[in-house]
Amino acid sequence: GNSVTQMEGPVTLSEEAFLTINCTYTATGYPSLFWYVQYPGEGLQLLLKATKADDKGSNKGFEATYRKETTSFHLEKGSVQVSDSAVYFCALSNFGNEKLTFGTGTRLTIIP
Amino acid sequence: KAGVTQTPRYLIKTRGQQVTLSCSPISGHRSVSWYQQTPGQGLQFLFEYFSETQRNKGNFPGRFSGRQFSNSRSEMNVSTLELGDSALYLCASSLDLGEDGYTFGSGTRLTVV
Numbered sequence: 432g433n434s435v436t437q438m439e440g441p442v443t444l445s446e447e448a449f450l451t452i453n454c455t456y457t458a459t460g461y462p463s464l465f466w467y468v469q470y471p472g473e474g475l476q477l478l479l480k481a482t483k484a485d486d487k488g489s490n491k492g493f494e495a496t497y498r499k500e501t502t503s504f505h506l507e508k509g510s511v512q513v514s515d516s517a518v519y520f521c522a523l524s525n526f527g528n529e530k531l532t533f534g535t536g537t538r539l540t541i542i543p
Numbered sequence: 544k545a546g547v548t549q550t551p552r553y554l555i556k557t558r559g560q561q562v563t564l565s566c567s568p569i570s571g572h573r574s575v576s577w578y579q580q581t582p583g584q585g586l587q588f589l590f591e592y593f594s595e596t597q598r599n600k601g602n603f604p605g606r607f608s609g610r611q612f613s614n615s616r617s618e619m620n621v622s623t624l625e626l627g628d629s630a631l632y633l634c635a636s637s638l639d640l641g642e643d644g645y646t647f648g649s650g651t652r653l654t655v656v
Contacts (some may be wrong), residue, residue, distance in 0.1 A: 463644075466646055467568075467647075473650075474647040474648050474649040474650045475635075475647040475651055476547075476647070477645070477647075480644050520586065524645075529591055529598060529634070529637075530576060530588040530591055530599050531576070531578075531586075531588065531645060532588075533585060533586040534585075535585050536585060536586075
């Protein structure tokens with residue numbers, strides 16, 4: 432079946448530091464890959480997505496590249512801000528099995 | 544445009560009771576999915592509806608059920624509540640197959656006492 436393995440947290444960084452959150456997946460076929468963000472007391476917001484190999488998703492300074500050869504979709508940001516503090520979830524969905532399989536989430540805290 | 548609306552935001556119920564949660568998807572979205580989020584188990588898929596038909600189901604007991612109406616609004620029901628059902632229940636909608644992503648509501652926080 433499908434599975435997503437995410438970097439264990441929590442992660443604490445200083446403002447303007449470089450961020451990487453690792454995500455690898457196991458899936459049949461060619462899944463779509465997503466990063467979602469959850470702020471305290473809220474639901475999930477779609478941060479970025481990629482639907483085929485070598486696609487790069489980007490939004491709000493965050494980027495992730497769909498790497499089929501390494502089955503990875505690592506999230507990166509060049510300079511984090513305090514407002515980026517949240518929990519980040521990597522997820523995938525497969526055509527014909529329309530549900531999201533999530534990683535465990537990574538709590539990110541940015542210190543001023 | 545309006546996002547995914549879940550009601551109520553908070554609920555407190557007693558063990559053994561039943562509860563119904565509601566979700567209104569984004570206009571034009573025909574797929575509605577439900578997820579349970581707990582600190583211990585993370586985000587787990589409950590079920591997905593498309594055009595009033597359950598298209599996919601997760602590994603939850605029969606106490607958890609749902610339905611979708613002709614206007615795509617969805618409800619989920621949990622009967623004979625247990626303490627372990629305390630969770631944030633999230634609803635998500637998408638156009639069809641979800642490959643472009645799902646839009647989530649803010650969730651319903653259910654506490655069973």
